[in-house]
Amino acid sequence: MIDEKFVKKQKSVIEKNIARLEKEIAQNREFVDIGSTNEDNAMEFEELEEKQALIKTAEKDLKEFKAALKRIEEGKYGICVKCGQPIEIGRLKAYPEAVYCATHAEED
Template sequence: MDTAKYETILRTRKAELESRLSRIEQDFTTPRNPDDDDRAVERNNDEVLEELGETGERELVAIDAALARIAGGTFGICARCGRPISERRLDAVPHTPLCQTCAEEVSRKG
């Protein structure tokens, strides 16, 4: 398996997320519009941005864990069953710690 390929993908995605999260944070610190109607729209937008921020933060944690697995030599090995994770799955979700079978089992239980 070409771990260098996945490391590049993960580092690129991490940089994109960090940039996006920074822009979201800047938006939260921007002064609000004094107009009531505009403030209502801004509050709604803030909720969407907050959800995007939380999702981005979770993905960053997963990416950092994947990069640690690369450094530790365990990338591409399922953290649950110890079998190899298919390259097809890694191509779709490069930060996944689980093979397809274990991911499906976990999602059915959760």
């Protein structure tokens, strides 16, 4: 069983990551102003594509952090979803949203 103090600390880390990602997504969704020349438009289109890629990655990460928060609330945090064994503390410190122990993370 994982120490409750550690889980509480991880919950705080996860909540901070959720807030950061939500802010990042909102900032990247801000409208890109269309320029007055084709060159401006090309640069802005490229910027829009970059923002869309950042949003996609941030949304994926956000989903994983929200799932980790749900696991904490359900008392399932830190348990590998494949084998049911505890996830290594070092792994959880590095990846608070981890769902697999080190063994099964390598297989995935």
